[in-house]
Amino acid sequence: MASGQTKKRIVTDTFGQDFELVKKIGHGGQGVVCSTQIDNVLVKMSTQPDKNKKRKWLEHVHWLMRQPLEQLNIAKPFSRIAMKGNNFGYAMELMDGLIPLEKVMNETEELIDSEGSIDHYLYTGGLKRRMTILAKLARTLSDLHARGLAYGDLSPANIFVSENADYSEVWLIDCDNICVNQRESFDSVEQEGQAGRIFSPGFGAPEVVNGDSLVSSLTDAWSFAVVAMKLLTTNHPFIGEVVENGTPEDEERAFAGELPWIYHPTDHSNALDEDDPKGIPLELVALNPLYNLFEQCFNAGKDEPLARPSLAEWAEVLEKLTHMLVKCQNSECHASFNYVVRDRKLECPFCDSLMGGRQILYIRNYLYDESITALENADVRDAYINTGCNQTLNIGETIVIKNSCPGSLYWPESQELLSLSFSKEGLEITPIGAKSFEMGFADFRSELDKHKLQTFNSKTPISASTRANRWLIIVPIVDTPEPQIANLFRLRW
Numbered sequence: 505m506a507s508g509q510t511k512k513r514i515v516t517d518t519f520g521q522d523f524e525l526v527k528k529i530g531h532g533g534q535g536v537v538c539s540t541q542i543d544n545v546l547v548k549m550s551t552q553p554d555k556n557k558k559r560k561w562l563e564h565v566h567w568l569m570r571q572p573l574e575q576l577n578i579a580k581p582f583s584r585i586a587m588k589g590n591n592f593g594y595a596m597e598l599m600d601g602l603i604p605l606e607k608v609m610n611e612t613e614e615l616i617d618s619e620g621s622i623d624h625y626l627y628t629g630g631l632k633r634r635m636t637i638l639a640k641l642a643r644t645l646s647d648l649h650a651r652g653l654a655y656g657d658l659s660p661a662n663i664f665v666s667e668n669a670d671y672s673e674v675w676l677i678d679c680d681n682i683c684v685n686q687r688e689s690f691d692s693v694e695q696e697g698q699a700g701r702i703f704s705p706g707f708g709a710p711e712v713v714n715g716d717s718l719v720s721s722l723t724d725a726w727s728f729a730v731v732a733m734k735l736l737t738t739n740h741p742f743i744g745e746v747v748e749n750g751t752p753e754d755e756e757r758a759f760a761g762e763l764p765w766i767y768h769p770t771d772h773s774n775a776l777d778e779d780d781p782k783g784i785p786l787e788l789v790a791l792n793p794l795y796n797l798f799e800q801c802f803n804a805g806k807d808e809p810l811a812r813p814s815l816a817e818w819a820e821v822l823e824k825l826t827h828m829l830v831k832c833q834n835s836e837c838h839a840s841f842n843y844v845v846r847d848r849k850l851e852c853p854f855c856d857s858l859m860g861g862r863q864i865l866y867i868r869n870y871l872y873d874e875s876i877t878a879l880e881n882a883d884v885r886d887a888y889i890n891t892g893c894n895q896t897l898n899i900g901e902t903i904v905i906k907n908s909c910p911g912s913l914y915w916p917e918s919q920e921l922l923s924l925s926f927s928k929e930g931l932e933i934t935p936i937g938a939k940s941f942e943m944g945f946a947d948f949r950s951e952l953d954k955h956k957l958q959t960f961n962s963k964t965p966i967s968a969s970t971r972a973n974r975w976l977i978i979v980p981i982v983d984t985p986e987p988q989i990a991n992l993f994r995l996r997w
Contacts, residue, residue, distance in 0.1 A: 517549060517583040517595055523547050530604050530661055531680055534561055535593065537677055544600050546579065546677065549593040558592040563755075565594050565680050572651055577644050577675045598675055603667045605637070605735070606660035613738040616783060622854065629669040630854075631736070631789050632829050632840035637665055637673040638732050639822035643916070644676065645728060646815035649721040656681035656719040658727035658732070659704035683719065706740060707731065710761025710806060722809040728818060729801040736790065738783035741765045741802050744774035759952060765802035788853050791842050793821045816913075824893070824911035831898040833863050843896055862899070862968070866996040869893040869909055872979065873989050888992070897926045897995075904936065905993060906981070921980040921991065930968040931976075931995075935961065938980035945974045945997075971997055 513525045523540040525547060530537035535550040552558050565581055573580045585593035608628055615685045629636075641663060645655060655676065662678035682704065702719055705710045709726035711717035733741045742758040744766040757763055764771040767786055776782065786795065797813045807814035829840040832852040839854040841868075844950040850859035876882055893909030902925040908918035922941060925932040935941060942957035943964070957979060966976070976995040 514550070515585045515591055515593065516588070518586050519583055521583070521595075523585075523595060525549070527591040531924070534678075540595075544597055545595055545994065546598050547585065547593055547595050549585070549591070553593070561680065562587075562592060562594075564683075568680060568682055571653065571682070573679070573682075576641070576647055577673070578648070578679050579677045580677060580679060585842050594680070596677065596679070598677060599673065601667050601671075602664040602673065602675060604661055605665050605731075606965070608665065609660050609735060609738070613734075613783070618954075625738075626786070626837070626839050626854065627669065629672070630839045631842075632826065632831075633669060633672050635822055635826045635829070637674050638735065639819055639826055640672065640674040641676075641731075642728060642815045644674065645724055647820050648682070649724070649815060652684060653682050654684075654719055654721045655679075655724050656683055657702050657704055658724055658731060659707045660731060661704065663731070665694060673882035703727075706759060708759065709809065710759070713760050717809075718753040720809075722812060725812040725815060725818075726801065726805070726809070728815060729798060729805075729812070732818070733786070733798060736784070736937075737786050739766065739776070739786075741767075741798070742774070744972075745777045746774040747782060748777065750787065761806050763913055765798075767798070768803060769799070788789055789842070791825060791844070794825060797821060820911040822911075823915065824909075827895045827903075830859060830864055830896055831901070832857055833859060833899070862928075862971070864899065865897040865924075865931070867895040867897060867905070867924075868994045868996075869895070869905075870992040870994065871989055872992045874988075897924055899926050899928060900972070901926060901996075903990075905980075907937070907991060919982070921982070922978065928968065929965075930970070931966040931997075932963060933960070933966070933978065934963045935980070937982065938982045940981045942977075942979040942981065944977050945970075946977055946994075 514522050515525065516522050523542065523545065525538040527539045528536050528543060529539050529546070534552060535548050537546055537548045541545055550558050550561060552561065562584060565584060566984045569581050579596040579598045581594040581596050583595045585591050585595070612624045612628065615621050648655060657678065662676060664675045664677055666673045707727045707730050709723040712719060712723050717723065728743060733739065740765055742765055743755070746763060747754050747758050758774070763774045766774060766776050768774070786798070790798065797818060801812045825842070828843045830843050830850060832839045832841065832855060834852065834855050834857040837852060837855040837857060839852060841853055850864065851857070852859070869891045871891060873887050873889060876887040877884060891909055893911070895903065895910065897903055902923060904920050904921050905924065906915060906918040906920055908914040921935045921936060922933040923936055932941070933941065940959055940961035942959050944957040957977065974997055976992045976997040978995065981992055
């Protein structure tokens with residue numbers, strides 16, 4: 505063999521297909537994941553030295569290949585590697601153009617710690633992309649839990665995301681961790697009186713770390729919360745001043761649930777160093793609904809797993825808040841940030857630029873129940889039911905409003921109604937699933953006289969010159985017989 509030439513490692517599956525292990529791209533509790541010469545096909549090879557445990561692992565892989573994982577962004581095994589010598593593994597399919605989330609997180613954290621720069625955070629999609637990734641991940645895990653299964657070893661190493669920051673695809677690899685509610689590890693050394701445990705250091709739930717429980721949907725919920733906080737802030741929820749300035753034993757205590765989380769409301773013993781805070785403050789990226797989920801998980805949920813928010817709750821809150829983000833119009837920033845109005849001003853927390861009132865539209869979703877108006881002594885205002893669903897539309901963007909609210913279980917598959925495009929010239933409304941729409945204006949704090957609405961059945965522009973202290977009312981008309989309850993959208997114009 506010529507000097508410098510690397511010997512190719514070839515493995516063969518049980519169908520006779522050869523796979524060249526090209527590059528190590530990930531690792532998990534049971535082995536390493538490698539790319540192959542075939543696009544979109546990965547191979548995971550076991551690193552377990554114990555052959556009996558390897559065979560037990562393969563039995564689990566065979567079981568997994570029969571499980572209902574369709575329509576989930578999970579790299580399901582489609583064949584196993586033929587057992588020759590010490591070869592144990594399986595092949596799986598993964599869409600192209602993905603990288604480990606761990607890579608993105610590590611690079612961001614390193615730049616913030618070394619240079620105090622958030623450029624990489626913004627360059628890799630900022631807050632909006634991170635919340636979108638988390639929302640999709642939470643929804644995937646929620647759907648998995650709904651099928652009676654748990655993921656088992658969630659960490660940034662086995663979460664893959666789009667390499668291109670303009671996209672937010674999310675896939676899970678290492679699905680051999682998946683189990684029916686509870687499972688022990690195939691590679692951990694069992695201690696006396698303890699089951700073999702499976703977790704990634706820093707991401708395992710305290711009861712798994714301590715050997716008090718096997719993995720389950722409740723331990724998935726803990727791991728997800730840790731991933732979410734590190735992705736949004738670069739900070740681990742339990743690595744505060746005590747751990748940073750302490751010993752390795754202090755870190756072990758933190759991961760075992762013996763220390764308070766860094767934002768504990770009363771116990772500040774493990775808070776971040778006030779004189780040298782690291783990462784991005786949680787209050788900068790998490791509004792109350794999201795902050796409350798973290799608090800619920802890492803405070804009450806630390807000792808009581810049943811108190812942790814479910815993945816469905818995480819998905820709902822993240823989807824709602826993602827649709828409420830504002831895009832900074834500073835050409836040197838373009839960060840996304842939470843819609844928070846202080847003193848009638850919107851200020852970008854990343855560059856301190858003020859947003860002008862003509863750069864964003866605020867949309868409220870109501871249901872209009874016409875049948876209520878027929879009731880005796882009914883007030884017309886009673887017919888308007890506030891869904892609590894709000895969205896923002898940034899200048900230069902186009903959004904689609906649907907028949908269900910973002911965050912609801914039905915929203916991903918909900919009927920698309922209208923397209924809204926916002927530019928400096930004004931607003932453009934286009935029917936999609938709705939055959940037409942009614943539209944009119946109402947003064948601020950006044951209720952709409954439905955009879956003053958006009959009907960439109962094609963793309964309709966609204967000039968920015970019509971701006972006033974008024975709400976723009978839009979009622980999509982869907983092709984159903986005599987609907988009694990209709991969607992109604994009020995835009996602060």
